[in-house]
Amino acid sequence: MDKIKSFPKKQLPNKVQRHKLFGSVEPGPRTKPSEKKEMADLQNTKKDFLFDLDEVGIENVKHPITVTSSLVPNEQTTIGTFKFSSSIDKASKGTNMSRFTEQLQAYYQKGFTVDLLTLKTFTKDLAGRLNQSDAEVEVSFPWFYERKGPQSNLPGMNHADITLNVKYDDVKGYTIQASLASLITTLCPCSKEISEYSAHNQRGLVKMTVSLADDFDERLLDWKETLLEAAESNASSRLHPVLKRPDEKMVTEQAYENPRFVEDMVRLVAADIYEMPFVTKFSVKCRNEESIHMHDAIASVTYDKLQNEMNEG
Numbered sequence: 001m002d003k004i005k006s007f008p009k010k011q012l013p014n015k016v017q018r019h020k021l022f023g024s025v026e027p028g029p030r031t032k033p034s035e036k037k038e039m040a041d042l043q044n045t046k047k048d049f050l051f052d053l054d055e056v057g058i059e060n061v062k063h064p065i066t067v068t069s070s071l072v073p074n075e076q077t078t079i080g081t082f083k084f085s086s087s088i089d090k091a092s093k094g095t096n097m098s099r100f101t102e103q104l105q106a107y108y109q110k111g112f113t114v115d116l117l118t119l120k121t122f123t124k125d126l127a128g129r130l131n132q133s134d135a136e137v138e139v140s141f142p143w144f145y146e147r148k149g150p151q152s153n154l155p156g157m158n159h160a161d162i163t164l165n166v167k168y169d170d171v172k173g174y175t176i177q178a179s180l181a182s183l184i185t186t187l188c189p190c191s192k193e194i195s196e197y198s199a200h201n202q203r204g205l206v207k208m209t210v211s212l213a214d215d216f217d218e219r220l221l222d223w224k225e226t227l228l229e230a231a232e233s234n235a236s237s238r239l240h241p242v243l244k245r246p247d248e249k250m251v252t253e254q255a256y257e258n259p260r261f262v263e264d265m266v267r268l269v270a271a272d273i274y275e276m277p278f279v280t281k282f283s284v285k286c287r288n289e290e291s292i293h294m295h296d297a298i299a300s301v302t303y304d305k306l307q308n309e310m311n312e313g
């Protein structure tokens, strides 16, 4: 304490002098207006600017968000990384970029729960605020859920990476895409088959992207839990934050009883998603970080239910 009181020892120049020392200069003459109504508004210039733009906006916007879930915790605060955009036609020079974050703040003040219903309202409001006929929001965030050890029942937190993309268009209505990426265990069927004992296994990343029917109501079904279950229930075994020895024995034996190639993973998950009536199109990707190679094994499948059913019948 006494040591702290005896500081500072050195007599420094004051802060203004210090800034000058490091190159700050006096402000130059001010000739341009500082009142908003007198300022040039270049982005609102109307002329033929040659091309319509598919999208213009801002991305990599980090913001706290609230997420609800059917799994514990039923509500959590996490960090969303947003992209906001709309199209503009060739008659407009630019968009009004401040309006994206202005609307984000307005929603945040009302308690921004990131779910499909709110994002639908958000995109429609955004199109109105920008005086455009469409708007798009994409948000990615880690979603946390409690996971208990299979035998000990000891809890801890796992997470999956989520991306939601909602587009609103005055004419076409809404397009909703959701994706969830989760880690799982896969045990190699070939290794199990050919070896006298053991089998190599690895941590796999399953990424599912689904287009949701316009009338899907997530208050009736949590799509996050449903997709997570599709990935985990088809894996060799699930991942857990806390495992005691009896748990470890269980997951090891379960993986041995359920060997999976990377191809098996995407096909089995695809079959589960195919049976979800609220999904219209989907893709499933799996990447296994091989434990016997330096490289990864990958597989993917995409499926459009409407297109395929039309072709088949």
Ligand SMILES: Nc1nc2c(ncn2[C@@H]2O[C@H](COP(=O)(O)OP(=O)(O)OP(=O)(O)O)[C@@H](O)[C@H]2O)c(=O)[nH]1
Residues within 6 Å of the ligand: 036, 041, 043, 094, 095, 096, 097, 098, 099
């Ligand atoms: N359109 C456009 N704006 C940009 C770009 N880069 C930065 N901006 C910023 O966008 C901000 C201005 O936002 P606007 O929403 O147009 O501001 P404003 O016209 O005062 O806002 P309104 O009253 O809502 O019309 C400024 O900080 C600009 O520097 C760009 O590439 N295009």
